[in-house]
Amino acid sequence: MSQPAFVLVRPQMGENIGGAARAMWNFGLDRMRLVAPRDGWPNQKAVAMASGAGRLLDEAGLYETTAAALEDCHFVFATTARNRDLTKPVVSPERAMEMAREKIAAGEKVAVLFGPERAGLENDDIARANAIISVPVNPEFASLNLAQCVLLTAYEWRRQTGEIAAERVEMAGSEWASQIEVEKLAEHYDERLDQAGFFFPEIKADSMKLNLRNLWSRMPLTRSDVQTLHGVLRQMVRWKERGD
């Protein structure tokens, strides 16, 4: 098991089981376990809702009790919105999935419990968990549903394991302009604008040229941008020469 199992405890609506499957698979998780789903199993409403993630339902483990679903697990997280009358470590979703990654890498099996829609997990389920995951919701308004809670936890799992670039630049089939291309663009503008009388008054001309030069080098220009900017200038010159 190279990923945590997500265990839905006594889920009520089939639609929510399907929605949880979609949420998991959006972030590459496919190990689902079900404890005593209210409306029996399999469930056609779950299948209809899961479209595209139906495999998770086909392969889901079905258990009568939370204890049975967790038998092979070494470390268990419980997701819960309310404070409970239990002494227990409480971790953020990010920290939880970081712990899960470390434990799984060390050969442990990890599970995450999600409670039924209305009431959430019972204390009896939570007492089986090693730690609680608490999503940092607005204390004035905490209304995450089952699939949303699954979604955020799965997202944090993917953040831990995916190689996610914080920043990159999408290129529209172009390449970055080289220094010499930007240099020639700058010269082209310098020359034409000088002819056009742009660098006026004389006393400010040097600082105006410096600022313009700086502007070009500050821009992340592609070769295609450079061509466009050359074209703009050429067309202005043509227009002037047409004299209309």
Add this chain to the structure above:
Amino acid sequence: MSQPAFVLVRPQMGENIGGAARAMWNFGLDRMRLVAPRDGWPNQKAVAMASGAGRLLDEAGLYETTAAALEDCHFVFATTARNRDLTKPVVSPERAMEMAREKIAAGEKVAVLFGPERAGLENDDIARANAIISVPVNPEFASLNLAQCVLLTAYEWRRQTGEIAAERVEMAGSEWASQIEVEKLAEHYDERLDQAGFFFPEIKADSMKLNLRNLWSRMPLTRSDVQTLHGVLRQMVRWKERGD
């Protein structure tokens, strides 16, 4: 404006506008803008779905075009699932909200664009954005809906701004045991288990005692745990003494 505005561009279903409002308010965001909602505005289905977050809809700005909705903004993110034929920086949700926090702290106004349910943002909208937010979904299955995309972005905003403890321990009205309390517990077990003949054979007794001592100090024990463990031992002795 101390938070980013979330701009829903040409949203189709009222339910999804309401769901987006709930997703935002779950993470403390309440600045919503709407560009040309398909079914007009106000929308009763949006109100019904938003229950508890209805204030966001009442206060939402309504605009005819994306350009109008962004007029006062200094930096705009666009959320999009597909690659576009545009050269543009692409950032993770986390990096995007980190940038948003920095820019807002520097007095800038920041907006995040979300496209219509089916087709997403048009290139014309995206060309107005300074950067693209890309959610790191499973490349085999990318099926986030509007409210889910809003939810993940809002969650990352809260992670940036909330003071979220990665780990803490919820205490059930108890306190941590002090060193002396744990020491006395260890002595109690040492003594009784010695009487009971637990440390056998003699040659292993010292290492067995050391392991037991280590076990007690390794446990995160509360005062109440310590009392429970004293009680367990006392009861075993009582049972023995009853001789039944």
